[in-house]
Amino acid sequence: MGRDTLTGSRIRERRIILGLKQAELARRANVSASYLNLIEHNRRRIGGKLLLDLAAILDVEPAVLNEGAEAALLAALREAAAIQPETSAEIERVEEFAGRFPGWARMIQSLSQRQTSLEQTVVSLTDRMTHDPQLAEALHDVLGAVTAIRATSSILVETEQLEPEWRDRFHRNIDEDAKRLTEGSQALVSYLNGEASDSGHVTTPQDEIEAFFAYHNYYFPQLEALRTDEEAKTGVTDLIDAASGLLVSGSARVQVYALLARYWRDASALELSSILQDISQMGLEPALIAAHRDVDLDCVMRRIACLPADMLAPYVRNPRYDIANGGVGLAVCDGSGTLTFRKPLQGFALPRFGAACPLWTLYQALSRPLTALREVVVQSGRDALHFETMACAAPTSRPSFGAVPLLEAHMLIVPLSNAGARREDSRSQPEPRLIGVSCRICPRDACAGRREPSILIGGV
Amino acid sequence: MGKHVLLIEDEPNIIEAVSFLLSRDGWSVSTHSNGHDAVDVILLKRPDVLVLDVMLPGRSGFDILAQVRSTADLQGLPVLMLTARGQLKDREMAERLGATRFMTKPFSNSDIIKALHEMSEV
Numbered sequence: 001m002g003r004d005t006l007t008g009s010r011i012r013e014r015r016i017i018l019g020l021k022q023a024e025l026a027r028r029a030n031v032s033a034s035y036l037n038l039i040e041h042n043r044r045r046i047g048g049k050l051l052l053d054l055a056a057i058l059d060v061e062p063a064v065l066n067e068g069a070e071a072a073l074l075a076a077l078r079e080a081a082a083i084q085p086e087t088s089a090e091i092e093r094v095e096e097f098a099g100r101f102p103g104w105a106r107m108i109q110s111l112s113q114r115q116t117s118l119e120q121t122v123v124s125l126t127d128r129m130t131h132d133p134q135l136a137e138a139l140h141d142v143l144g145a146v147t148a149i150r151a152t153s154s155i156l157v158e159t160e161q162l163e164p165e166w167r168d169r170f171h172r173n174i175d176e177d178a179k180r181l182t183e184g185s186q187a188l189v190s191y192l193n194g195e196a197s198d199s200g201h202v203t204t205p206q207d208e209i210e211a212f213f214a215y216h217n218y219y220f221p222q223l224e225a226l227r228t229d230e231e232a233k234t235g236v237t238d239l240i241d242a243a244s245g246l247l248v249s250g251s252a253r254v255q256v257y258a259l260l261a262r263y264w265r266d267a268s269a270l271e272l273s274s275i276l277q278d279i280s281q282m283g284l285e286p287a288l289i290a291a292h293r294d295v296d297l298d299c300v301m302r303r304i305a306c307l308p309a310d311m312l313a314p315y316v317r318n319p320r321y322d323i324a325n326g327g328v329g330l331a332v333c334d335g336s337g338t339l340t341f342r343k344p345l346q347g348f349a350l351p352r353f354g355a356a357c358p359l360w361t362l363y364q365a366l367s368r369p370l371t372a373l374r375e376v377v378v379q380s381g382r383d384a385l386h387f388e389t390m391a392c393a394a395p396t397s398r399p400s401f402g403a404v405p406l407l408e409a410h411m412l413i414v415p416l417s418n419a420g421a422r423r424e425d426s427r428s429q430p431e432p433r434l435i436g437v438s439c440r441i442c443p444r445d446a447c448a449g450r451r452e453p454s455i456l457i458g459g460v
Numbered sequence: 461m462g463k464h465v466l467l468i469e470d471e472p473n474i475i476e477a478v479s480f481l482l483s484r485d486g487w488s489v490s491t492h493s494n495g496h497d498a499v500d501v502i503l504l505k506r507p508d509v510l511v512l513d514v515m516l517p518g519r520s521g522f523d524i525l526a527q528v529r530s531t532a533d534l535q536g537l538p539v540l541m542l543t544a545r546g547q548l549k550d551r552e553m554a555e556r557l558g559a560t561r562f563m564t565k566p567f568s569n570s571d572i573i574k575a576l577h578e579m580s581e582v
Contacts, residue, residue: 144565147471147566151478
């Protein structure tokens with residue numbers, strides 16, 4: 001089967017350009033008009049003397065008529081048909097198909113190439129999961145510790161009259177293995193949650209954005225003092241241009257531009273000196289500050305979250321809070337619950353992929369727009385530290401008849417000190433809410449919010 | 461003195477617990493904790509049963525098993541493979557290389573004792 005019948009399309013195209021009638025070309029090439037019609041519609045193959053004659057009449061090189069992208073297209077279509085033989089594609093009519101429906105043919109070519117690319121990606125990721133030394137090491141550590149604990153604890157329980165020195169020794173071993181298990185579990189959770197990746201693993205626009213903000217410690221003094229829109233545009237663009245190594249994808253740059261523009265608007269609405277003064281006088285009370293300054297609550301939350309720990313800590317005098325090390329964290333989500341901005345905090349993991357824990361105050365806020373919510377939470381895993389979370393959801397657009405109101409929720413995450421975590425009066429202070437990171441890596445089996453089984457329950 | 465079992469495993473607390481367990485069950489227990497010279501140790505100790513971890517420092521348990529099965533004096537040695545990976549392909553690999561039994565961590569104490577008794581009686 002030759003590849004040259006697509007030549008017909010080129011002959012037809014060239015004839016029309018020259019303003020020749022089909023009958024005239026047929027006559028000069030000494031073939032019937034109906035035969036030329038079949039050639040032009042790729043129903044008949046062409047070559048040899050007739051191709052040379054037509055090329056001469058049409059004033060082009062013969063090669064121009066029968067070489068080019070069509071050959072690659074036909075090869076791609078044949079390959080696509082071979083990959084999926086169960087579809088019984090009419091391979092013998094591939095040239096006719098490509099000639100009559102070139103757009104559909106190119107789409108099949110494109111989809112086939114995309115499928116091949118995705119299959120290679122899946123193979124690569126599967127290979128990584130299977131052979132990743134970090135994952136293998138973490139699993140080995142965890143299962144090694146679990147095995148030792150199981151064997152040792154069984155001995156302690158099942159051995160009658162166990163000598164005191166053996167008993168003490170096995171108790172020590174269990175203590176050691178429990179610590180090892182804790183460390184191994186944390187390493188595994190970090191790995192699965194993507195926290196262990198370094199810049200070498202940056203793969204998604206979201207990764208690039210987080211790397212960019214982490215590099216700047218979420219604080220941009222360059223934008224704080226800018227007064228005009230033009231200055232802000234230049235300032236934001238300069239920051240993005242200077243981070244070409246971190247912001248590789250166009251998607252990440254677009255998103256960072258929007259985030260930095262909002263940062264500048266926040267800084268203009270609530271200047272650095274004002275927010276620090278308010279925190280000093282009113283405490284870490286975003287709702288009070290918002291009312292005092294007549295700005296939106298979410299703006300105050302973002303301003304507080306962007307402040308570096310060493311800048312914020314001297315102004316926060318409430319001993320309940322312990323922000324000297326990492327400052328304050330922030331999670332922002334849209335109406336679908338998708339996290340759109342994360343400022344992570346030591347001890348409060350924010351999932352990079354998939355949905356977070358539905359018990360978060362952030363999601364409660366989505367169901368109660370314009371209501372400021374505050375509660376004490378303890379996240380599973382890690383060292384089960386206490387945090388105070390403050391959340392509020394608000395529309396992102398003005399009301400409009402017939403339009404769906406779009407919401408955005410913010411959640412400020414404030415670490416509590418030991419004193420802040422203690423419940424001095426259990427009657428007036430509710431129990432801390434037990435929350436997770438995401439179902440996949442949450443060990444709390446009996447949770448009403450569970451969407452999917454945890455990989456940490458029932459063994460890895 | 462009971463039958464001799466050699467445990468090749470790199471986790472010290474697993475070594476201690478399993479050694480204690482098997483000793484109380486009447487076995488004579490030797491241990492070794494790296495893969496480099498494991499085959500030399502097996503040839504030296506000449507155990508009745510070998511318990512072999514898959515993930516060892518220096519050399520994998522699969523490599524060691526392959527050499528054991530290609531060593532004339534050790535071809536009949538019953539070998540219980542221990543692994544932290546419960547994947548089907550690891551089990552298939554162990555069986556293909558000639559493991560007598562395969563046990564996935566974490567295992568129960570009664571299971572390992574039962575397995576060793578059955579293997580040593582064959």
